[in-house]
Amino acid sequence: VPAHHRRLTTSELVAIELLARALAQPRAKGVVLGIGDDAAVLENGLVWTIDAAVEGVHFDRRWVTLEDIGARAVEAALSDLAAMGATPIAALSALTLPRGIQRREIVALGKGEARAAKRAHTPIVGGNIARGPVLSLTTTVLGRARRPLRRDGARPGDELWLVGKLGLARAGLSFLQKSGKGPRQALRAWQRPHALLDEGRKLVGRASACIDVSDGLAGDAWHLAERSRVRVVIEGDAIVDPMLRAVARALARSPIELALQGGEDYALLATGPRQKRPRFARKIGGIEAGRGVLLELAGKRRVLPRQGFDHLT
Amino acid sequence: VPAHHRRLTTSELVAIELLARALAQPRAKGVVLGIGDDAAVLENGLVWTIDAAVEGVHFDRRWVTLEDIGARAVEAALSDLAAMGATPIAALSALTLPRGIQRREIVALGKGEARAAKRAHTPIVGGNIARGPVLSLTTTVLGRARRPLRRDGARPGDELWLVGKLGLARAGLSFLQKSGKGPRQALRAWQRPHALLDEGRKLVGRASACIDVSDGLAGDAWHLAERSRVRVVIEGDAIVDPMLRAVARALARSPIELALQGGEDYALLATGPRQKRPRFARKIGGIEAGRGVLLELAGKRRVLPRQGFDHLT
Numbered sequence A, B: 001v002p003a004h005h006r007r008l009t010t011s012e013l014v015a016i017e018l019l020a021r022a023l024a025q026p027r028a029k030g031v032v033l034g035i036g037d038d039a040a041v042l043e044n045g046l047v048w049t050i051d052a053a054v055e056g057v058h059f060d061r062r063w064v065t066l067e068d069i070g071a072r073a074v075e076a077a078l079s080d081l082a083a084m085g086a087t088p089i090a091a092l093s094a095l096t097l098p099r100g101i102q103r104r105e106i107v108a109l110g111k112g113e114a115r116a117a118k119r120a121h122t123p124i125v126g127g128n129i130a131r132g133p134v135l136s137l138t139t140t141v142l143g144r145a146r147r148p149l150r151r152d153g154a155r156p157g158d159e160l161w162l163v164g165k166l167g168l169a170r171a172g173l174s175f176l177q178k179s180g181k182g183p184r185q186a187l188r189a190w191q192r193p194h195a196l197l198d199e200g201r202k203l204v205g206r207a208s209a210c211i212d213v214s215d216g217l218a219g220d221a222w223h224l225a226e227r228s229r230v231r232v233v234i235e236g237d238a239i240v241d242p243m244l245r246a247v248a249r250a251l252a253r254s255p256i257e258l259a260l261q262g263g264e265d266y267a268l269l270a271t272g273p274r275q276k277r278p279r280f281a282r283k284i285g286g287i288e289a290g291r292g293v294l295l296e297l298a299g300k301r302r303v304l305p306r307q308g309f310d311h312l313t
Helices: A010-023 A066-083 A103-119 A168-178 A184-191 A197-203 A217-228 A242-251 A255-261 B010-023 B066-083 B103-119 B168-178 B184-191 B197-203 B217-228 B242-251 B255-261
Strands: A031-033 A040-042 A046-054 A087-097 A124-131 A136-144 A159-163 A209-213 A231-235 A267-272 A282-288 A293-297 A300-303 B031-033 B040-042 B046-054 B087-097 B124-131 B136-144 B159-163 B209-213 B231-235 B267-272 B282-288 B293-297 B300-303
Touching (some): A087 A103, A159 A197, A159 A231, A217 A255, A255 A293, B046 B066, B066 B197, B066 B209
Parallel strands (some): A231 A293
Antiparallel strands (some): A040 A046, A231 A282, B209 B267, B231 B282, B293 B300
16 A cells, blocks of 8 residues: 555545535634634634545555554644644543454554544543444544644745654555665654643744644645745755654655655644744745745745645535 | 345455554544544644445445435434434535436435535535446535543443434335335435434533434444443343334334344433433333343343444544
8 A cells, every 4th residue: 555545536536625615614613713724723722623534545554553544543633733833631532343343453453543632732532433444543633832833824934844754654654665674763753753742832832824744744834834825945955854854764764755745753843933943843844925835946036836735624 | 235234244344443543643633532432532622523424235226215315324324413412503415426317307316415514504515526336425424512422431330221213224124125105204204313412412411422323223322331430231121112023013123123223313311310310212222231232021131142333423
């Protein structure tokens, strides 16, 4: 299962926009922010998201233990809250279990979910179990943020900030798909991502916009550009660090492509004025008046293609 | 796909109890009620649930339109809130779409979800789209209740109340599985259930305990008995009405068995003192000191077997 299979086709993307329109009730009472961000925002600063991980699409049991599958599912949902600068309150977990799954396997999933939940001080307060053709984990997390970070606040003149790693998890996945062997840090980046909750919270009051990099830097930069109605310029040299360069070489791949396509590190992409950039954020570009996402490399700029996405929030 | 296939096997049930234990954090801050009820209860009266509907397990496209599949998924989640006496605030929808699904099919799902959401004055504020081997809809609903109804409040001496229909949806499903033809009211009961939100709210202050009948009366009565540590006695004559008797005859089935196994009508099963029974609730039995669930028929009592369940909340 190549990672890009998790992306949807163009016709499906169109359908999803139709679906979003069918569901949209923009003026609903008690709704501050609906479809179109990392999470929905309700009254009282409640921030709420849902995320699904499906066997054969998002993961393969050959690449990752069931305990890590459980933890990854929770971390992925938590990452949406991190991008909103929210503190999680609690989670619910809906599992679809294939026929023949063993008790110890279910317990391993639960242990992994509990591990991630504990790390984030977030109790799992319930859920649902259903039978299904493949294993899937759908996690919803509720949190709270005084002033939620949104995708639509970026302004021309802002810097583009990165918090966390880019491309390392994507490299790890490539190693796992090829041979199962590779640098431990890359494998672990994919197998055991951590939502950047502390960093997300610290971006509140500093960042003008934020999104988590779950679908890949290029795609998520597009989300941010479109929601904020600005142009995002990514500095190609800034998104590659020595470790990524090394693993890219081992894979005979372009480190920049890995960084642009890598998403499952669950880094945060934020924007804000230079004087407000926190120490843990790295400048990787800037915001301009205009539209779209550009990659600047060796003094030349090119438009990055708009990527697919698979989130309604 | 016979309806009972949605039930899990005994070994899976054991595993789920292990899973619930792996996830349980009973003293978590901000959690009033965790795993083990229709929904979790958080601080400030927030009531929260998640429910999944999987193609080939919970529904088959030969029996029901995609629009009704969308609506049913939302109604099933709303029914958990009805059982808590809660008013829904908002919903999130996670869809798993099989390869090759058509745009108009996705839009039909969304229209059905929106229809149910509108009926309940509940905006769908976001969600997630993933690819998967079969269509599945996982819906999470957040609501609020001043004093949430729980499963654990039934006391000896209480009456057992039913709100809504029993067995009609189960009969409708049998007709759909056999020939696709049958009494319109039975087919519609399965295809277009409605969560009893108004009735649930009106039970607050009257009922001592409540559960929604989603897995079948027998199974859900067991949940209530176990959580409340009481004995539930069901009066066999009281659970069969003339319409159920007529459809059971057409199916050559026992009306009592249909009533005991029928769940997807999304009726409410509540307990409370006689003088507090609302007009819309029907007495179908009583609560005694003891344990288990008994069926009383023609002056004789027998223990009903403990049924499987597929909910962590």
